Amino acid sequence: MGANENAIIRLTEARRELENLTQEYRDAVEEITAVVNSMDNQAHRIILLNYYLSHMNFEKIAERIGLSRSRVYHLHAQALDELEMLLSAST
Numbered sequence: 001m002g003a004n005e006n007a008i009i010r011l012t013e014a015r016r017e018l019e020n021l022t023q024e025y026r027d028a029v030e031e032i033t034a035v036v037n038s039m040d041n042q043a044h045r046i047i048l049l050n051y052y053l054s055h056m057n058f059e060k061i062a063e064r065i066g067l068s069r070s071r072v073y074h075l076h077a078q079a080l081d082e083l084e085m086l087l088s089a090s091t
Contacts, residue, residue, distance in 0.1 A: 044079035
């Protein structure tokens with residue numbers, strides 16, 4: 001087997017692995033989105049979804065929802081506590 005054939009085999013294997021990891025990521029995003037959307041506090045939902053799934057920073061989130069960055073940071077900590085309780089209750 002030549003070097004080109006080995007490279008093609010490695011590339012094919014890497015592509016399969018990437019597809020599997022991509023599907024795992026999509027499944028995890030779907031699962032966490034469902035849990036976050038079940039949260040009672042709307043601000044908590046908005047902050048978690050924007051921060052973790054839309055990769056928005058606290059300053060941008062604060063601008064979007066009309067709060068200070070420090071308030072968003074504080075709400076984020078509360079949201080994580082609420083999320084942790086929901087996740088532990090579901091296991």
